[in-house]
Amino acid sequence: MDHADLIEEIMALKRQRNAVILAHSYQRPEIQDIADFVGDSLALARHAKQAECDVIAFCGVRFMAETACILNPTRTVLLPDAEAHCSLEASCPAEELADFLKKNHEKNYYVIAYINCSIGVKALADVIVTSGNAHIIVAHAPQDRPILFVPDSNLGAWCARRTGRAITLWNGACHVHRLFTRDHILRAKKEHPEAEVVCHPECEEVVRLLADHICSTEKMIDYCRESGAKSFIIATEVGILHRLRKLVPGKEFIPVQLGQCSCAECEFMKLNTIEKLRNCLRDMTPRVEVSEELRLRALQPLQRMLEFSH
Ligand code: 13P
Ligand code: SF4
Numbered sequence: 001m002d003h004a005d006l007i008e009e010i011m012a013l014k015r016q017r018n019a020v021i022l023a024h025s026y027q028r029p030e031i032q033d034i035a036d037f038v039g040d041s042l043a044l045a046r047h048a049k050q051a052e053c054d055v056i057a058f059c060g061v062r063f064m065a066e067t068a069c070i071l072n073p074t075r076t077v078l079l080p081d082a083e084a085h086c087s088l089e090a091s092c093p094a095e096e097l098a099d100f101l102k103k104n105h106e107k108n109y110y111v112i113a114y115i116n117c118s119i120g121v122k123a124l125a126d127v128i129v130t131s132g133n134a135h136i137i138v139a140h141a142p143q144d145r146p147i148l149f150v151p152d153s154n155l156g157a158w159c160a161r162r163t164g165r166a167i168t169l170w171n172g173a174c175h176v177h178r179l180f181t182r183d184h185i186l187r188a189k190k191e192h193p194e195a196e197v198v199c200h201p202e203c204e205e206v207v208r209l210l211a212d213h214i215c216s217t218e219k220m221i222d223y224c225r226e227s228g229a230k231s232f233i234i235a236t237e238v239g240i241l242h243r244l245r246k247l248v249p250g251k252e253f254i255p256v257q258l259g260q261c262s263c264a265e266c267e268f269m270k271l272n273t274i275e276k277l278r279n280c281l282r283d284m285t286p287r288v289e290v291s292e293e294l295r296l297r298a299l300q301p302l303q304r305m306l307e308f309s310h
Contacts, residue, residue, distance in 0.1 A: 063086055079286055
């Protein structure tokens with residue numbers, strides 16, 4: 001079957017199932033191009049909450065599809081590849097967090113959880129954040145309670161620096177953003193001295209210190225559009241370059257080279273393919289389902305986040 005036939009089949013299945021296709025900016029270009037909406041975790045959560053359809057085909061990783069289930073429980077949520085996980089989520093198992101909170105009960109931590117975590121971790125949190133709103137929510141955290149930030153130590157440290165708040169950091173990180181080193185950035189800057197460096201807050205501090213701007217994937221688009229610069233070195237998963245080139249024409253986007261011809265790719269995000277998207281809409285599987293008890297507990301901190309970020 002050629003690509004055009006496959007696209008036509010997906011469109012027909014979408015109508016038949018009354019489905020919407022949501023995709024994260026790290027998805028393969030052909031998935032982004034067919035999606036009804038492409039965005040960062042925050043925009044995807046908002047869209048999932050409002051989706052008026054029977055089925056959400058979520059082209060992203062599991063925690064994003066789970067978030068859709070939490071916010072819009074009457075929809076069927078499909079994830080094209082059931083193995084699309086996230087290393088950051090894996091770095092904070094819910095049982096370990098529960099154990100830590102129990103052992104440190106007297107501290108009465110205000111738990112801020114980055115959305116890249118399991119529903120079990122969300123259920124233990126006071127509030128959820130994304131890379132797009134984390135610093136604002138941290139700044140508004142209660143002054144009379146110590147903050148525990150899970151699971152991303154890099155995003156947490158960036159928020160601490162931006163807000164001046166003391167934060168206890170969980171020792172988690174994203175294996176993709178960890179790949180960028182000071183040397184990679186310095187080499188890219190040497191090769192493209194005119195370019196600005198834009199990085200995701202999941203990058204290590206040595207990389208963040210070399211960046212002209214640090215922001216979520218969504219804000220990268222606004223920043224590059226509005227900046228006077230004509231070229232940008234982008235330190236995040238390479239999938240965002242497709243969106244940047246589409247939405248900000250006339251400017252140059254340079255992925256940070258990690259080796260001779262390799263860029264930073266999230267293998268979990270890339271597990272979803274256009275064929276698997278067709279298959280999930282055709283077979284109505286793999287589905288993402290969550291327990292109602294956990295859903296109700298995770299809903300509160302998620303709603304708190306959405307109220308903050310109008
Ligand atoms: P954004 O919310 O900025 O899209 O980040 C999600 C993510 O998984 C980054 O690795
Ligand atoms: Fe998770 Fe990192 Fe992949 Fe984002 S890039 S989904 S944080 S593993």
